[in-house]
Structure formats: structure tokens, C-alpha cells
Amino acid sequence: MTAIETARPTAPRIVIVGAGPAGIRAAETLVKAGLRPVVVDEGARAGGQIYRRPPAGFQRSAEQLYGSEAGKARSLHDLFDRMAATGALEHVAQSSVLAVGGGGKDAGLHVLTPDGRRVLPCDRLILATGATDRLAPLPGWQAPGVYSLGAAQIALKAQGVALGRRIVLAGSGPLLTLVAVQLRKAGADIAAVLDTAPLTRQAAALPALLARPVFALRGMMMRARLGRLYRSGVTLQEIETDENGPVAIRWTSAAGRVQRSECDMVGLGWHLRAETQLAGLAGCRFEYSELWSQWLPQADRMGRVADGVYLAGDGLRILGADGAEIAGRLAATACLQDLGLAAPDPAADLQRLARMERFATGIARAFPWPAAQVQALPDATVICRCEGVTAGHLRQTAAYGGAEANRVKSLGRIGMGRCQGRFCQIAAAELIAGQAGCKPAEIGRLRDQAPVRPAPVGAWVQDAPP
Amino acid sequence: MTRPDARITRLAETGRTPLWFRLDGREVAALAGDSVLTAVLANAPALRLAEFGTEGRAGFCLMGACQDCWIWQENGPRIRACSTPVAEGMRLLTRTPEAWP
Numbered sequence: 001m002t003a004i005e006t007a008r009p010t011a012p013r014i015v016i017v018g019a020g021p022a023g024i025r026a027a028e029t030l031v032k033a034g035l036r037p038v039v040v041d042e043g044a045r046a047g048g049q050i051y052r053r054p055p056a057g058f059q060r061s062a063e064q065l066y067g068s069e070a071g072k073a074r075s076l077h078d079l080f081d082r083m084a085a086t087g088a089l090e091h092v093a094q095s096s097v098l099a100v101g102g103g104g105k106d107a108g109l110h111v112l113t114p115d116g117r118r119v120l121p122c123d124r125l126i127l128a129t130g131a132t133d134r135l136a137p138l139p140g141w142q143a144p145g146v147y148s149l150g151a152a153q154i155a156l157k158a159q160g161v162a163l164g165r166r167i168v169l170a171g172s173g174p175l176l177t178l179v180a181v182q183l184r185k186a187g188a189d190i191a192a193v194l195d196t197a198p199l200t201r202q203a204a205a206l207p208a209l210l211a212r213p214v215f216a217l218r219g220m221m222m223r224a225r226l227g228r229l230y231r232s233g234v235t236l237q238e239i240e241t242d243e244n245g246p247v248a249i250r251w252t253s254a255a256g257r258v259q260r261s262e263c264d265m266v267g268l269g270w271h272l273r274a275e276t277q278l279a280g281l282a283g284c285r286f287e288y289s290e291l292w293s294q295w296l297p298q299a300d301r302m303g304r305v306a307d308g309v310y311l312a313g314d315g316l317r318i319l320g321a322d323g324a325e326i327a328g329r330l331a332a333t334a335c336l337q338d339l340g341l342a343a344p345d346p347a348a349d350l351q352r353l354a355r356m357e358r359f360a361t362g363i364a365r366a367f368p369w370p371a372a373q374v375q376a377l378p379d380a381t382v383i384c385r386c387e388g389v390t391a392g393h394l395r396q397t398a399a400y401g402g403a404e405a406n407r408v409k410s411l412g413r414i415g416m417g418r419c420q421g422r423f424c425q426i427a428a429a430e431l432i433a434g435q436a437g438c439k440p441a442e443i444g445r446l447r448d449q450a451p452v453r454p455a456p457v458g459a460w461v462q463d464a465p466p
Numbered sequence: 467m468t469r470p471d472a473r474i475t476r477l478a479e480t481g482r483t484p485l486w487f488r489l490d491g492r493e494v495a496a497l498a499g500d501s502v503l504t505a506v507l508a509n510a511p512a513l514r515l516a517e518f519g520t521e522g523r524a525g526f527c528l529m530g531a532c533q534d535c536w537i538w539q540e541n542g543p544r545i546r547a548c549s550t551p552v553a554e555g556m557r558l559l560t561r562t563p564e565a566w567p
């Protein structure tokens with residue numbers, strides 16, 4: 001007899017989207033309470049992005065892949081695999097939730113699986129959708145060979161490759177130095193690590209960063225290990241390209257000297273952008289965060305958006321992997337409370353969460369969004385990589401169409417490409433606001449559109465066998 | 467096994483079983499466990515040409531979020547290269563097939 005047959009007939013159908021640290025801990029909490037959640041995840045194996053696993057048959061150890069975080073990665077992977085193997089949960093792998101059915105979660109989730117479309121019934125929904133890199137465009141960033149910092153890390157971890165021969169990493173945030181150190185250790189040739197955050201900002205954030213002294217120290221040591229490769233307070237000017245991709249990056253040092261670093265690959269990223277499209281479709285409200293320079297979902301301390309919808313992890317608050325584990329437990333606890341079931345006491349986790357938030361605030365202050373650099377982009381710069389919409393076109397559209405994100409989108413096609421604005425919307429908001437002389441918060445948030453991933457029509461009409 | 471016009475360099479896990487697939491009609495090698503993106507970019511500088519520009523495209527996020535990495539097959543639907551494992555005998559194209567309307 002399978003676990004699903006033994007579950008009570010009235011058992012609530014709970015779907016968790018995302019099998020990173022938040023989703024795994026949420027699943028664990030529900031399983032401990034005797035429930036059998038369905039976990040939908042785009043990966044072949046659970047772990048999420050930061051604890052992403054290579055395909056079966058790869059040889060490197062967890063220590064080689066995850067360094068100081070190897071223990072945490074291993075215990076999450078083992079925990080999930082155990083729950084999946086014993087039937088304590090249902091793992092819907094390599095699958096994307098494209099839409100939250102019309103009429104909210106009650107209508108079910110539309111999921112694209114390798115075998116076609118599936119509609120998952122869903123009484124309660126926990127979204128642990130994580131984050132992507134937060135991107136600022138640069139002239140030349142549409143060239144092949146320019147990647148996100150996250151991509152550089154995934155390539156190394158999940159495939160054992162570097163995305164170029166001579167690499168420049170640029171942007172800001174914890175990932176910038178981490179990826180640089182990991183790539184160098186693996187034998188890649190790093191030409192420069194260019195941080196747009198000035199050292200003064202990093203120093204000013206130190207008191208908040210000391211909420212997690214070990215992490216703060218680790219970050220400083222990584223920057224020290226990079227030595228002269230690491231430059232803070234730079235302004236990025238342009239990626240020079242030929243038909244095969246980058247040949248160099250031009251930048252201005254903190255002292256105002258123009259520099260040029262030759263390379264054939266550039267990795268870009270300014271910390272993270274919460275992945276919130278499904279939350280929007282599930283009815284969540286958003287608030288503009290000046291600290292994070294982006295719209296973030298509104299939820300209570302537990303991650304509760306409404307009775308039946310919960311958020312956890314970087315898709316709610318950008319706290320990193322440890323914070324995501326805590327948030328995952330809290331969201332599942334809220335779900336149990338709302339079901340009237342025995343739930344663990346969240347007090348200790350709520351306290352831990354507060355410490356994570358202090359640290360995250362320090363990180364956000366230390367490595368800010370490069371607003372001035374984006375404002376100064378020349379008109380010819382491609383802002384939308386999908387469809388080649390330029391800064392000039394965007395400024396013109398905002399000038400005659402009005403400074404509202406959704407209007408500029410429908411008139412100027414920014415945010416309409418295949419990535420659905422994931423990698424251009426924050427820069428676009430900055431440019432529209434600059435044109436109108438207002439703040440990015442005032443131009444509004446792009447409405448979420450289903451499907452949140454493009455789906456081939458063939459797959460969409462073909463229903464997966466039940 | 468890194469080719470001169472390859473984009474990526476292999477740093478680890480090079481002891482895996484080799485496999486063969488076709489890229490623009492020529493027989494090329496990859497390793498079992500490679501994504502289509504890794505396999506193609508170990509043999510070529512790009513996955514396809516941009517629809518709205520002249521440059522090649524080689525993926526951007528590697529996590530299924532940007533959709534920059536779609537690639538054509540000789541037969542059958544396009545595939546998202548960063549999240550699809552390469553398989554023996556695949557027939558991939560970095561140019562739009564001519565029959566495509």
C-alpha cells in the first residue's frame with residue numbers, strides 16, 4: 001500500500017513550489033505533522049540553486065562543491081531524497097508551475113512536466129521560488145559570453161566548466177567574490193573582479209553585518225584572497241565585443257582612472273532579485289523596498305500572505321540559504337496552524353529570522369543597486385536582452401506615454417520578451433523614473449502574466465498521463 | 467577536448483563517458499551528464515542567432531529564467547539548452563532550419 005492510500009481521505013492537498021532550502025524545510029515540517037505534500041521543482045534533483053547538485057555520475061565531493069556549506073547541503077539533499085524515496089512526499093521534478101488557476105489556488109496549479117501538462121489540485125500553496133541575479137545592463141551585455149554571476153556558479157557546480165577562458169566578474173554582492181574565489185580555486189583564469197560598491201558603504205554596513213560575524217569575516221577574507229584582482233567602488237562603462245562575444249570591459253576606478261580589462265567572458269550581477277511572479281498570480285500584494293531597490297511581497301512574519309497562501313525563502317525576503325531554511329519551516333508552520341493541526345512552536349525560528357534580517361539589511365546596504373550607473377547609460381544601450389529594446393527607446397516611450405511601468409511595457413515592449421522582464425525590469429524602472437524625475441517606486445510594478453515560463457504549444461495541449 | 471572555437475572550458479569531471487551528437491551536420495563529442503548548453507558551447511561559440519539583433523546567443527542565467535538558450539533541432543521542437551541533458555545522437559542546429567515558416 002502506498003503512502004497516499006494510507007493518508008486520511010480528507011487530507012489537505014498542499015503544494016510546495018521549489019525544492020531549495022526553503023521548500024525542503026517546509027516539506028519536512030509538513031511530513032513531520034503527518035501530511036504528504038507535493039513538491040514541484042524545475043531541477044532534476046532537489047537542492048535549489050545554491051545547493052544545486054550535478055547530474056548523477058559526477059565525482060566531486062560536497063566539500064569541493066559547497067565548501068564551508070557542504071554539511072548543510074548534504075543534510076538537505078539527504079533529507080529530501082529520503083522523504084521522496086519513502087513516499088512521504090510526491091516529487092514532481094523537472095516541472096514548471098506556469099499558472100495559478102483562474103480564481104486563485106482553488107482552481108489548481110497548471111504545471112508543465114516532461115510528459116505534458118498537469119493540473120495539480122491545491123488546497124494550500126507554499127511558494128519557495130527563490131531568486132535570480134539582479135541585473136543592471138551595460139553596453140554590450142547582449143553579446144554571447146556575457147552571463148549572470150549565478151550562471152557562472154551553476155556552470156562550475158553542476159557541470160564542472162567555466163563559461164570562458166579569461167573571465168571578468170562585475171557587479172556587487174556576496175556572490176561576486178564567492179564565485180570569483182570558487183572559479184579561481186577550480187583553475188579558471190580570472191582577469192578582474194569589479195565591485196561597484198564603494199568600500200565606505202561596506203564599512204558603514206559592518207555593524208549590521210556583525211549579526212553573523214562568521215559570515216562577515218568570511219566575506220572579508222574572500223576579498224582579501226583576491227588581492228589586486230578585486231577592485232571596489234568602480235563604475236562600469238562598456239563591454240567591448242566582436243562577433244564572438246566580449247573582448248574587454250572598460251571601467252573607471254574609484255580614483256577616476258579609466259581602465260580596460262581584456263576578457264572573453266563577463267559575469268554580471270548585483271545581489272539578488274526575488275522571483276515573485278507566482279506570488280503575484282496567487283493574489284499577493286507588493287511593497288516597494290528602497291533598501292532592496294525592488295518590489296517585494298507583503299506577508300506576515302511567518303510568510304502568510306492569506307489563509308492558504310504562504311511564501312518562504314529568497315522569493316519573500318532575500319536572506320540567503322540559512323534564512324531560507326528558517327523561512328521554509330515557518331511557512332509550513334503557519335500552514336499547519338491555519339489547518340488547525342498541531343504545529344511546532346515558531347518562537348526560536350522567529351528569533352533566528354530577526355538575526356538573519358539584520359545581517360541581510362547590512363548586505364543590502366553594503367552592496368547597493370548601481371542607480372547612478374544605470375541612469376547614465378547611453379541611449380544606444382540594449383536594456384531588454386530578449387528583444388533589443390534600447391535605453392533611448394525606453395526614455396522616449398516614458399516621455400510620451402507617461403511614467404508607469406505597465407504603460408511603458410505595452411507601448412515600448414520593455415518586459416514583454418521571453419524572460420518576462422526578469423532581467424530588465426529593475427533597470428527599466430530606474431530609467432523611466434529618471435526620465436520622469438520621480439522615484440522607481442512611483443512608476444508601479446509590472447503585473448504578473450501567466451504562463452510565467454514560455455511553454456511550447458504542443459506541450460501545453462498534451463495532458464500528462466495521471 | 468576543448469576546441470579552439472569553443473566558448474566553455476572544462477575544469478573538472480572530465481572522466482565521464484563520451485557521447486556523440488550532430489551540430490549543424492557535423493559529428494561532435496560531449497560527455498554524459500552535459501547539458502545541451504555545455505555540449506554545444508564546448509564545440510561552438512553560440513547556440514543560435516538573436517531574433518532581434520545580429521549577435522549570437524549563448525544563454526545567460528543557466529537556471530531556466532531568461533529563455534536565452536533555446537536551440538533548434540533538425541527534427542522536433544526547440545529545446546531549452548540549459549535545462550535539457552544532451553543525448554547520444556541528438557541533431558542540433560545553431561541556425562534556424564530553412565523549412566521554418
Ligand code: FES
Pocket residue numbers: 525526527528529530531532533534535536546547548549
Ligand atoms: S540560460 Fe537562461 S533559461 Fe537557459
